[in-house]
Amino acid sequence: MSAVLKNRDSEQEFLSSQQLPPEKRGVSFEALFFRQLQAVTTRIHATEHIDEIMLEASQDICKLFNADRLTLYAVNEDRSAIVSKVKTGLNTSRDLKLPISAQSIAGYVAHSREMVNISDVYDDEALKRIHPSLSFLKEVDKRSGYRTKQMLVVPILDGTVLHGVLQVINNKSDQPFGDLEVEGATQLCKTLATAIHQRMQREADGARRKATKYDGLIADGVLTHEELQAAVLKAREDAIPVDEVLMDDYSIKPAQIGASLAKFFGVPYEASNPGRIRVEALQGQLKPEFVMEQGWIPLEEGPEGLVVMCLDPEAVRGSRIVPQVFPRNAKIAWRVTTQSDFNQTLNQLWGSQDSGQSVEELLADLNAPLDDEGEDGSTLESAAADNELVKFVNKIIIDAYHQRASDIHIEPLPGKAKTGIRFRIDGSLMPYVEVPAHFRQALVTRLKIMCDLDISEKRKPQDGKIKFKRFGPLDIELRVATIPSAGGVEDVVMRILAAGEPIPLEKLGLTPHNRENLEATVSKPYGLFYVCGPTGSGKTTTLHSVLKFLNTPETKIWTAEDPVEITQKGLRQVQVNKKAGIDFAMVMRAFLRADPDIIMVGESRDKETVAMGVEASLTGHLVFSTLHTNSAPESITRLLDMGMDPFNFADALLGILAQRLAKRLCDCKEHYAPSHEELRSFISEYSLDLKNTQAWKDDPGGEAQKLYEAWVDEYGEDGSLKFYRAVGCDKCNKTGYKGRVGLHELLVANDEIKRLIQERARVADIFVAAVAGGMRTLKMDGMEKILMGLTDLKQVRSVCIR
Numbered sequence: 027m028s029a030v031l032k033n034r035d036s037e038q039e040f041l042s043s044q045q046l047p048p049e050k051r052g053v054s055f056e057a058l059f060f061r062q063l064q065a066v067t068t069r070i071h072a073t074e075h076i077d078e079i080m081l082e083a084s085q086d087i088c089k090l091f092n093a094d095r096l097t098l099y100a101v102n103e104d105r106s107a108i109v110s111k112v113k114t115g116l117n118t119s120r121d122l123k124l125p126i127s128a129q130s131i132a133g134y135v136a137h138s139r140e141m142v143n144i145s146d147v148y149d150d151e152a153l154k155r156i157h158p159s160l161s162f163l164k165e166v167d168k169r170s171g172y173r174t175k176q177m178l179v180v181p182i183l184d185g186t187v188l189h190g191v192l193q194v195i196n197n198k199s200d201q202p203f204g205d206l207e208v209e210g211a212t213q214l215c216k217t218l219a220t221a222i223h224q225r226m227q228r229e230a231d232g233a234r235r236k237a238t239k240y241d242g243l244i245a246d247g248v249l250t251h252e253e254l255q256a257a258v259l260k261a262r263e264d265a266i267p268v269d270e271v272l273m274d275d276y277s278i279k280p281a282q283i284g285a286s287l288a289k290f291f292g293v294p295y296e297a298s299n300p301g302r303i304r305v306e307a308l309q310g311q312l313k314p315e316f317v318m319e320q321g322w323i324p325l326e327e328g329p330e331g332l333v334v335m336c337l338d339p340e341a342v343r344g345s346r347i348v349p350q351v352f353p354r355n356a357k358i359a360w361r362v363t364t365q366s367d368f369n370q371t372l373n374q375l376w377g378s379q380d381s382g383q384s385v386e387e388l389l390a391d392l393n394a395p396l397d398d399e400g401e402d403g404s405t406l407e408s409a410a411a412d413n414e415l416v417k418f419v420n421k422i423i424i425d426a427y428h429q430r431a432s433d434i435h436i437e438p439l440p441g442k443a444k445t446g447i448r449f450r451i452d453g454s455l456m457p458y459v460e461v462p463a464h465f466r467q468a469l470v471t472r473l474k475i476m477c478d479l480d481i482s483e484k485r486k487p488q489d490g491k492i493k494f495k496r497f498g499p500l501d502i503e504l505r506v507a508t509i510p511s512a513g514g515v516e517d518v519v520m521r522i523l524a525a526g527e528p529i530p531l532e533k534l535g536l537t538p539h540n541r542e543n544l545e546a547t548v549s550k551p552y553g554l555f556y557v558c559g560p561t562g563s564g565k566t567t568t569l570h571s572v573l574k575f576l577n578t579p580e581t582k583i584w585t586a587e588d589p590v591e592i593t594q595k596g597l598r599q600v601q602v603n604k605k606a607g608i609d610f611a612m613v614m615r616a617f618l619r620a621d622p623d624i625i626m627v628g629e630s631r632d633k634e635t636v637a638m639g640v641e642a643s644l645t646g647h648l649v650f651s652t653l654h655t656n657s658a659p660e661s662i663t664r665l666l667d668m669g670m671d672p673f674n675f676a677d678a679l680l681g682i683l684a685q686r687l688a689k690r691l692c693d694c695k696e697h698y699a700p701s702h703e704e705l706r707s708f709i710s711e712y713s714l715d716l717k718n719t720q721a722w723k724d725d726p727g728g729e730a731q732k733l734y735e736a737w738v739d740e741y742g743e744d745g746s747l748k749f750y751r752a753v754g755c756d757k758c759n760k761t762g763y764k765g766r767v768g769l770h771e772l773l774v775a776n777d778e779i780k781r782l783i784q785e786r787a788r789v790a791d792i793f794v795a796a797v798a799g800g801m802r803t804l805k806m807d808g809m810e811k812i813l814m815g816l817t818d819l820k821q822v823r824s825v826c827i828r
Contacts, residue, residue, distance in 0.1 A: 056206060062090055063210050067217040080112045080218075087194075087214070088114065091178070091207050094196035097122070098218075099132055101188055108136050108191055115172070115195075128159040132191045135179045139188060141212065144177045145202040178203040180211045184219040192218070240268065242286025248278060267365040280364045287362045296325070296335045296361035298370040308332075312351070314376040320347060323371055331357025337368055373499050376428070388418045389461065415465070419472050420498045422447060425458070427500055427522060430765075432562060434504075434520040436473075438466040440513025445469065452689050452766050453562070470508065470516050477506045485510055491589070492520070503589060523591045528570040535768040537810055539802065544683065547774055548572050548650075553680035554643040556630070558653040558661045563686050564768055565652040566591060569626055572650065573597065576624060585626040586613040602628065614638045618647075627651040633668045640670060643678040656827060657804065658682040658773035659792040662783055676775070676783040684771040686804055686825040688817045692758035695815065697748040705747065708819075709733060712809045719798045741813040750815045767816045769808040769825065773801050 066083050080098055088096055095115035099108035102123075110122040124133040134157055135142055144152060147162040154160065167174055176197045182190040192215050197203055203211075243249040249257075253276065260275070261268040272278040284295030304310075308324040317323055321337040332355040336342045339360045348358060363371075426434045431449035438445040444460040461469060474481045476497060477490030492504040505521040536544060548555055555572075557565045570592045573583060577596045588602035588610075598620075600613050610627050611634040617625050618638070630636045630651040643649045655661040661682045666672055700708070709730050716722045722729050737747060752762025773779065773796045782792050797803065802810070808822030 059090065059206055059210060062086075063213060066090065067214065070217050070221050084112055084114050090210065091194050091203065092198050093178075093194045094198060096195065097132070097193040098190065099124070099136070099193070100190040101126075101136070105188075108132060111190070128157045129161070130163050131160065131177060132179055132193050134160050135181050136188060136191050139181050139183060139186075141180045141208070142177070143203055143208055144179075146175050147177050148175070175200070176202055178207060178211055180215045182215045182219045182222070184223045187223075189219055189222045237290070239287050239290040240272075240283070242289040243272075243278065243282065245289075246282070246285070248282055249276060269365040273366065280366055283364045284362070284367070287364065291339045291360075291362045293339050293360045293362050296333070296363045296367070298363075298367040298374070302371065302374060304375045308352075309375050314372060317372060317376070320345075321368070322348065323368070323375070324348075324352065325361075325371075327355070328359065330359035331355060333359045333361060335361045335363045335368065335371060337363065337365065386459070388414065388421050389459065415468055415472055416497075419469065419476075422458070423492075423494060423502075423504065423520075423522075424498060424500060425449075427502060431456075432522060434518075434522070436469065436518040436520075438470070438511075438515040438517065439463075440515055452763060453687060454689075466515065470518055473506060473518055473520075474508065477504075479506075479508065484514075484516055503591075505589065523589055528574040528592050528594050529567060531571045531575045534568060534571050535811075535816075536770055537802070537807060539800075540770050540772045540807065543772055543774055543800070544572070544681075545575065547681040547772075548576060548648075550648070550680055552643055552646045552648050554639055554649050554651075554675075554678040555680045556651055556653050556661055556682045557685065558655040558658065558682060559685045560654065560656075565685065566628065568683065568685060568768070569650050569652065570594065573624070573626060576648075581623045582621060583624040583626070584617045584620060584622045585628070586610055586617070587626075587628040610635045611638060614642070618642055618645075622647055624648045624650070629653075630665075633670075636665060636668055636670060640674055640678045644674060649678075653682075656684070657793075658684040658771050658801070659789050659796055662792055663789050666783070666786060672784050672786055676780040679775040679780070679783065681772060681774045684773075684804060686769045686808075687766040688769055688808060688811075688821040688825050689763035690765040690767040691750055691752055691815065691817055692755060692762055692764040694753045694755035694758065694762065695750045696753050697750050697815070699746060700749045704749075705734070708809070712806055715793075715797050715803050715806065718794045737813055741810075747813060748815070749812065749818075751818060763821070767811055769804045769811065769822065771801065771804045771807060774799065 066086060069083060070080070084096060084098075088094070096112070097110050097114075098112040099122075100111045101107075102109050105126070107123050107125050113122065124130045124136075126133055126136045128134040128137060131142060131144070131147065131153075138157075142156060144156075146152065148164075150161070153162065162174070166172075174195055176195070178194040180192050181188060182192060192211060194203065194207075194211060197207075238254075240249070240254055244251055244254060249272070257271045257275065258268055261271045264271075269280070269283055272283060273280065281295070281297060284297060288295040302325070305324075305326060308326070312324070320342070322342045323335045325333045325335055327333070332348075332352055334342070334348055339362050342348065343360060349355070352358075422434065426449050429449055429451055431451050432453075433450040435448045435450070435455065436445065437448065442463045444462060445466040446460055447458045448455045449458050450456075471481050473492070474488070474490075477492045479488045479490045487510065488508045490506045492506055494504060495501045503523040505523060507519050509517045509519070511517050531541065531545070534541075557568050559565050566587070573585070574594060577583060577594065579596070581596075583597045585597055585599045586602055587599060588604075590599050590601050593599065600608075602608055602610060602613060610629060611632065614625070614627055614635060615638065625639075625642055625647055627635060627639060627649070628651070630639060630653055635651075639649045639651055653661050653664065655664050661684070662679075665675060713722065713726075713730060713733065716729070717726070738745060741747060754760040754762045758764040775783075776799050778795050778799060779792065782795055803826075805822065805826040808817065808826060809819070811817050812819055812822060
């Protein structure tokens, strides 16, 4: 395949469109034409040897213009004639020399400095209309037996200075060259003129060899001048970076190349660092394609300023793009790096880019396997191991991770219907791509192979895990569930478990009221504390933030988790493995023999685990766990229903934190002043759970006024409240929401709550007592976060039952 026309489908579409009349080609043809023209002009700009590159690219240029032949002429030294430098299709090594006059078509174009586009060069009348003396030299056709017909001839001009002529001969569709080809040839000649001008300037600078960024290698005796020239020539021929040739063929280390680059550019060398951590505030706002194209990576903010790794610091500094992207950084510390160090850092911070291919391009490259019917295990396994399918599956997982998805849903349909793939992002499912029906079995089989499941078992659900580091560049784990669904197909759902650091308690999104009460509650020397909420509400994240707050050198903390998602120094963490018989209850028993101060159990789902938690808390340990319940008061009755003794449980309980995640408003949000009616409705909805307390029963109007004044004092500006509404921008994909914010309901087990637990009181009674004691419900907490500008009422209502 040629260097210009890389994609098979694109080439086929382009070549078939070339046969159509210009008016029927369409927009996609034009886009492909200019993309491929850009590839040729980029190669010309990147080389000092225009003749060589034109010779290499001549077939690509012919394909681009759908032409049979081309000839490139250059002006001779005395500027009296043009001489052929590149010619295709002629079986002669002799150069063609044409006077700059109307004696030939190319000579006339050189003389007049004007382009000509001729439908048939044998049409003498048409030639006379261009110039009375113009004629076509038929002798070449007679000698070769070739019939020249269409001809597009363009002068290569640098201002008013003529450097040569480009002649494109015979459109294979036997039509005149159209406007698109004329514009393309004009652009190509402008590029050639610029490149020739630059080469002539370099040659005119004198015999002194221009300094290159690799001269430091010669000065240090690592390489000879001849070896460097040979390396540069090989890199050009193989279309690979010079760094790669130096390392592979001459065993030169990146650090040696880096030292030479540092001397040339006058800035320090920056090597790749395997321990480098992605800084979301810096790298998160840049797309990997942009970074690859621009040749610079922001690494970190240090004492010298923003540290930027560059392939060419002079070009990057001159473009002034970095200050535009990071306007808040007054100082920039430039660093130079090698191509290999740059690529390693790029893959490390953004993950493998699959050669920059989109998921649609990868899907187009897949080889169609057999239909589902008649496929045996070995055929499926072979299809699943296909290199293109492997890249496609990796791309799905990498894209899901970079789009901050929590889950990947693969949803096949029976028959010939397509398989849908969706990502859950910020709690909502978003379409990603659709896969043709004949790939569905190979796709599911590939995922089963990655998590060591039985590929022949299609009738029963299976569970497994993928350690993605074995297959791709990301250090993440995926929890995989396969579920047989109607029509003999299998659904796959994958939860992304990204290993990470715990969030500090102060950054968890707690209101000052809840944070103060939470810190006081968990700082007790012993007792039982639960975090409750549905799956995916951030319970484990919150517990690890609490453990980080309590984690000191003099404290022994044991955790039992399934899986271990967040790691932190100082914790002894145990992975639950049900297949090996290691469950929460078993690990809990082991912990009690291991001298703990604090125990965290990932989930309390059975009576034995809960009972052991109560027992451990009563014997002087601080115990944390999670529950799948809707609210803090409901959790109490759920635990009592499991068979807990109400007196022991009441003594052990410190508190319960219920939480939800609501969508966070994007930075594009806009504020507005709420109307009097909207404020009245807002206060009424907020106080719904307060109306059973004695103070609101006695004076509802006065309490409402106090509440409004407290809000204005805490959240208001200029004596009034502001609400915010979603707008939508490119950053949030026009949704108006980006990320999520936690809503919290903290029940602290005070004496009144403990008395109600001992009496096995109803949930409603516990709820009223908790609110009277200062608990803010999930709805109330969410409405305060509306006043803080973090979310809106629609999102709070969507995650709060009452």
